[in-house]
Structures are given as C-alpha cells and as structure tokens.
Amino acid sequence: xxxxxxxxxxxxxxxxxxxxxxxxxxxxxxxxxxxxxxxxxxxxxxxxxxxxxxxxxxxxxxxxxxxxxxxxxxxxxxxxxxxxxxxxxxxxxxxxxxxxxxxxxxxxxxxxxxxxxxxxxxxxxxxxxxxxxxxxxxxxxxxxxxxxxxxxxxxxxxxxxxxxxxxxxxxxxxxxxxxxxxxxxxxxxxxxxxxxxxxxxxxxxxxxxxxxxxxxxxxxxxxxxxxxxxxxxxxxxxxxxxxxxxxxxxxxxxxxxxxxxxxxxxxxxxxxxxxxxxxxxxxxxxxxxxxxxxxxxxxxxxxxxxxxxxxxxxxxxxxxxxxxxxxxxxxxxxxxxxxxxxxxxxxxxxxxxxxxxxxxxxxxxxxxxxxxxxxxxxxxxxxxx
Numbered sequence: 001x002x003x004x005x006x007x008x009x010x011x012x013x014x015x016x017x018x019x020x021x022x023x024x025x026x027x028x029x030x031x032x033x034x035x036x037x038x039x040x041x042x043x044x045x046x047x048x049x050x051x052x053x054x055x056x057x058x059x060x061x062x063x064x065x066x067x068x069x070x071x072x073x074x075x076x077x078x079x080x081x082x083x084x085x086x087x088x089x090x091x092x093x094x095x096x097x098x099x100x101x102x103x104x105x106x107x108x109x110x111x112x113x114x115x116x117x118x119x120x121x122x123x124x125x126x127x128x129x130x131x132x133x134x135x136x137x138x139x140x141x142x143x144x145x146x147x148x149x150x151x152x153x154x155x156x157x158x159x160x161x162x163x164x165x166x167x168x169x170x171x172x173x174x175x176x177x178x179x180x181x182x183x184x185x186x187x188x189x190x191x192x193x194x195x196x197x198x199x200x201x202x203x204x205x206x207x208x209x210x211x212x213x214x215x216x217x218x219x220x221x222x223x224x225x226x227x228x229x230x231x232x233x234x235x236x237x238x239x240x241x242x243x244x245x246x247x248x249x250x251x252x253x254x255x256x257x258x259x260x261x262x263x264x265x266x267x268x269x270x271x272x273x274x275x276x277x278x279x280x281x282x283x284x285x286x287x288x289x290x291x292x293x294x295x296x297x298x299x300x301x302x303x304x305x306x307x308x309x310x311x312x313x314x315x316x317x318x319x320x321x322x323x324x325x326x327x328x329x330x331x332x333x334x335x336x337x338x339x340x341x342x343x344x345x346x347x348x349x350x351x352x353x354x355x356x357x358x359x360x361x362x363x364x365x366x367x368x369x370x371x372x373x374x375x376x377x378x379x380x381x382x383x384x385x
Contacts (some may be wrong), residue, residue, distance in 0.1 A: 003043035044080025115143030124187035166374035167249035169241030206318025251361035294347035
C-alpha cells in the first residue's frame, strides 16, 4: 500500500479519525508499530517490518517521523507521506530503540501520554523491554487496538482492491483445476497457482499456501510437499489472492477421480455450514453468531468433535506472516458486524484418525441486510479426472 494507491484525501480522513480517537483517550502521540497501521496512515510500501520500525504520530500535527532501517529510507520517502524519515543502522551497529529515544527527546514527548502499539507480530520481546525503559517517564497507554478498530470497516476504495484480490484468488483455483494430475507433486501443482496469480497482477502471498492431499488431508495448515498425487486423493487447498496488499482468501476441495463416500460427505457438510454462516451475516449481528450457526450444522451431522478451528476472522492487508484482523467468530467476540467489514468463512472438519479433513473458505463483505460472497466460483467439490 503506497501513497499512490489512494487519493490523498483518503489518507487525510484516516489520520483525522485516528487523531479524534487519540483526543478521546487524551494521547499526546502514538508509537505505531504494526506495518498495516503505518501504511494505513501514510502509505509507505517499504518492506522494513522484519526489524524495528515505528511511526511517531501526533494528535495535533499529523504524520511526524517514520523511523526505519537506513537501507529503506529512500523507498519510504518516495512511497509514503511521512514528513520526516529517519534511518538507523546500516553503516554501523546501532540500536533502533536508542534512535527512537533521541527522537522522543527532541520532540519533548518523553514525559507525555503515549499510546504504544504492541502487535502480536512485528515487535520483538527484546525491543519491547527496551521500549519500556525508554518510556519510563511517560504515561504509556496500550493502543494496540486503536487504529485496528477504526479500520475494520473498509472504504469503497479498499473494497475495490479486495474485489481485485478475490478475482486473483479465483484465477489461482482455476489454475489448480488444470494442474492437478496423477504423479505430479503438491509443490508442482502449487507453483502453477502462484504463477497464474502473479501473472494476473497478484503479489507475493502474505501467508504460505496450505495444500494437503491424500493421507495429509487431515492437516489444517499443511504446506505443499513432494508427495505425488494419486487416484482418489481428496485435497483441500487454501491460499490468498493479494492486490496492493489487500487480501481475499479462498479454499476449495478437489478429488482426483471419484471421491470416497466420506470425502463427499464431509465436503457436503462443510459446504452447508458455510452457507448457513454466510446467511446470518449482516450489519448489527454479533460477530460470534455465525460460528454458532456453522458449529450447529456440523454437530447435527455427527462431526462436532472434529470441529477444530474458528469459523472465520477478519481479513486485513497482508504482511507476512499474517493477513488476519482481530475479528474472530469464536464465542468471546461480542462486537457487532458493521457494513464494510470483510471476513472469511471457513468452518472445518478434521479427522486425524481417518486421515481426512475438509475446509472450504470464502471471503464476504458485510452489508446492511446481507453478506456478499466475493468469489465467483462454486463451492462444489471439484472432481478432476
């Protein structure tokens, strides 16, 4: 997501929303660490989140200073809206937290009321502990969810990118249908999907493809291997299409030849559970409710003990290793759906002792009275002869 991907007015509106919330929480400034949130505010596309980076964002003055590794300063300046970009390290060993301490001192924020993001990814334990020492004179507020909450409902421009990502994911599924052949390895088939999606304008995936076949089909998150496909293999394959960092996930079931009775049955049950979950999603519905509905379908079919994964979660712009947002349809999420939210639907069945599993995935856009499924592809079992 760079500054050219959206009209500047969209970034200004985002910044105002964040500053308004900061004012409610009486924050002088925020230390924004999540690369998703940094890009939400200023649009930089630099791949610097592998090491410490942060955006110092003021309640009153807008984007202030982006602190980033020295080798990425040029890209951050060209692709982002930060007023100032400072680099650390590169020419010599330098502690990025020490560099941050100097910036905080210059801005006279060391004694302020500071919102600190502490994302599950992108902040090491060592850097967090060093940060607490640097901020020992400040009033530190956990602001990990401040920006995240404001951006769960997507703008029309963001939805357009997500639609494009979904069309790219569809291309990946269609390429798999052509590539699956007896004797080919999972890796060889997966490569065809990646090639097709990138040729269609997609980007490097933010999370690895899950590709499991045959006796491996009971694994929820198995990566493609050198296993050769055999007749009557059942497969569930999941990945995400990505366009300008925005993602849409998808998974479909495949059978190489006529499926077994059990494979067809668990496919049908998970398909019914998907349909049931999607049918209840709309603005104002509790986020946990679709999970309860899908779980009921699977339990009624006699597979309740094999329901081992959430029914779905929010889909964000993707930065490895994740494309997920804080929305999770498990029973502890009491928030309500809002129009513009984008969530995955993926109620599963995984039966380890029988070496089989099933998980269909579609992304949907929450609307006022319904949910719109993004993929144009059927969820029927794809039988490849």
